[in-house]
Amino acid sequence: MSHREPILLNINDNDANRYAVTRMLRAAGFQVLEGGTGAEALRLTAEERPDLVILDVKLPDLNGIEVCRRLKADPRTAGIAVLHLSANYIRTENKVEGLESGADGYLTQPVDSAELLATVRSLLRMRQAEEQARAAALQWKTTFDSLGDGVCLLDRGGRVMRANRAFVSLLGLSDEQVLGCPFEALMRAASDTEAALPPCCGAVLACHEEAEVCLRARWFRVAANPVEGAEGTVVGAVRILTDITHRRELEDALRQRAADLAEADRRKDEFLAMLAHELRNPLAAIVNALHLAEATQAGGSESKAMQVMVRQSQHMARMVDDLLDVSRFNRGHIELRRAPVDLRLVVQHSVEARRKALEEKGLHLEVALPAASESLWLNGDGTRLEQVVSNLLDNARKYTEPGGHVFVGVTVERHGKERQAVLRVRDTGIGMSPELMARVFELFVQAQQQLDRSRGGLGIGLTLVRRLVELHGGTVSVHSEGEGKGSELSVRLPLEAAQEVAAPAPVEVKPEKSEESSVRRVLLVEDNEDTREVLRELVEMWGHRVEVAEDGFKGVQAFSSLRPHVALVDLGLPGMDGFQVARKIRESEGGQDVFLVALTGYSGEHRTQAVEAGFNLHMVKPVKPDELERLLEQLPTLERHPTA
Known part of the structure; x- marks a missing residue:
């Protein structure tokens, strides 16, 4: 209500009666205004806006019944309570007429003070509750309409009972077109597809789910919630439509970006x-x-x-x-060629291969390996493990100044029945900051270098270390006390139980061949002129007979006339590639007797294809001359089903 204390208007043309009522009301603490005619009642009510009008029915100009009708008909005064008070019109039909005119109460005079005050207070409480309800309804409607999401309430029949402005707006309809219309029909009319709509867009009130639908060229998330009555029965439903077009566009953009x-x-x-x-x-x-x-x-x-x-x-x-x-x-093309590997030999070979480079830089190398009685066998790829150790040594060499110290050590740790080899490579180099340690195994990450890039490298060595170690079921970590204080990289690899490791089969020593029998007929199929000519000279220098072909077609033709012991075939040939050459040779007369060697610049990419095409061996360019020379000297015996 608008006043701290209620204001009452007492209208009565009888001075004595008006005085008596006013005195009782003021004694009870009410503020009271007075008037004696119907005209005064209308004027004072419009001007003062009292909380309650006590209106005598019999007035000299307009009777109280008519005054009440006019007050209730005016929107400005319709909410003001009216209490009829009469000493003349006291029959039941008079009371009915007064109440039908819009009055909120009807008392007859002489009126008991207690009854009057109780009735006044009752009417004031009723009006206060009505005002609070109107304020709450207005607040609810304001909030309802201010929501950005479209919200509607459905009745028992699935028809829209109430809808906020956003809901009406997103459908592009008017309030009259929405209210009373089945929600399912509204959704079907707005849908951009003829496919069946999800249940949340239907008439099932008990539905409790969410779905995304396209309505009028925009995407919305439709949420359905039932409204339950006192006994748990569903009496209606709420539907909330949230515009997610921008989110969908962002998701589409992100998907396209990905x-x-x-x-x-x-x-x-x-x-x-x-x-x-x-x-x-x-x-x-x-x-x-x-x-x-x-x-x-x-x-x-x-x-x-x-x-x-x-x-x-x-x-x-x-x-x-x-x-x-x-x-x-x-691209996920790395595969380990697992076999029993002695980690001790792996470390020794890697250290010897890098010893000269370390010494040329003036670095002192220290190696510490377990006693020979300690088994260091594991199931792994020896070549890849040597690559791990070599990359760690190269990293230590790169970042350690001349006169520094590089330590390589292996220890064995036991965790129950499991054994782990711990390989540590420690240097006294430039060290690492905490920021660098957190990213050192990421691709292309390096310690800060000067513009001359005197330390060189691509920043991929430690990335390969981590990935190769993880393929072996191990882990790698780094530690440094800070910049200028050196670094230590630790690799942990699972070891096999000593008794479970079978020693590799002994190498069969072949009898030495006579000089005449060791001369090989070699077919070299290579399209790169420089590579072809240098390889030819090398093979001839080793005492073998060589015939060359610059493409696959000529290579197949040359095979028939030469009948070589060995064919070195480049895979990336023009016209007929190396795989086709191998198949043609295998299909021709004597093709099963030649030792086919695939030469490629793609490392292990085509190993499987090479085996399927009929190659016996897969060699990566640049082929190490000593390996090729050894191959020609100790040519393996061909098997019916060659392997790479």
């Missing part, structure tokens, strides 16, 4: 693989030419320039291998 990134990543991996392949061809020619020059060097002495070229070509070959391995990891 697809674009995946495609870009795929193309990047293909580019890396192609780059590595294209680098291998000239690198193969360089490595073989250096080996040829070294072998023919007068007096067997190497010049300083020759040593530099050999060392740098080997460094480039390792970087190309790492680059290709990253590409293969990203």
Whole structure:
């Protein structure tokens, strides 16, 4: 109510009666205004807006019945309570007429004070409750209409009983078109598809779910909730429509972005693989030419320039291998060739292979391995494990200044019946900040370098270490006390129980061949002229007979006339690729007797295809000359079903 204390208006043309009523009301604490005619009642009510009008029925101008009708008909005064009070019209029909005119109460005079005050207070409480209800309804409607989501209330028949402005607006209809209409019909009319709508868009009131639908070219999430009555029966339902078009557009954009990134990543991996392949061809020619020059060097002495070229070509070959391995990891093409491996030998071989490079930089190398009685056998890929150790040593060499110290150690830890080998490579180099340690195993991450990039590298060595170790079921971690305080990288690998490891089969020593029988007929099919010519000279220098072909067609033709012991076939040939060449040779007369070697710049990418095509061996460019020479000298006996 608008006043702290209720204001009452007492209208009565009888002065004595008016005085008596006013005195009783004021004694009870009410503020009272007075008037004696119907006209005064209308004027004072409009001006003062009292909370209650006590209106005598018999007035000199307008009777109280008519005054009440006019007050209730005026929106400004319709909410004001009216109490009829009469000393003349006291019959039942008079009371009925007064109440029918809109009055809220009817008393006859003389009136008892207690009855009057009780009636006044009752009417005031009723009006106060009505005002509170109207205020709450107005507040609810304001809130209801201010909601951004479309909300509607359904009756028992699934018809829209109430709807806020957002709901009406999103349907593009008027209030009259929405109210009373079945909700399911509204959804069907607004839907952009002829497919069946989800249950939340139907007439089932008990539905309690959410679904996303397209209405009038926009996407909405429709939420359904039943409204239960006193005994748990469903008496209606609430439907909430939330516009999610912007979210859907963002999701579509993110999906497209993810697809674009995946495609870009795929193309990047293909580019890396192609780059590595294209680098291998000239690198193969360089490595073989250096080996040829070294072998023919007068007096067997190497010049300083020759040593530099050999060392740098080997460094480039390792970087190309790492680059290709990253590409293969990203595409899931790395597979381990598992066998019993002695980690002790792996570490020893890797250390000896890197010892010269460490000593040339002036680094002191310390190696600590367990006693020979401690078994270090594990089930793994020896080549890949050597790559792990070599990369750790290369990392230590790169970031340790001349005069520094590099420690390589292996210990064995036991956890119950399980044994773990812990390989540690520690250096006294530049160390790592906490930020770098958190990211050191990520691709292309390196310690900060100067513009001259004197430390070199691609920042992929430790990434390969982590991935190769994880493929072996192990873990790798890094520790550093801070910048300038060195680093330690630790690799943990599961070891096999000593009694479960079978020693590798003894190597069969073949009898030495006579000089005449050791001469091989070799067919070389290679489209790169430099690689082809250098390989030819190398093989001829080793005392073998060589015939070359620059493409697959000529290679197949040359096979029939030469009948070679060995065919070295490049896979990336123009016209007829190496796989087709191998199949043609195997199908021809004598094709089952030749030892087929696949040469490729794609590392292990085509190993399976090579086996299926009929190759006996898969070699990656640049082929190490000593390995090729050993292969030709100790040519394996062919099996009916060759393996790579």
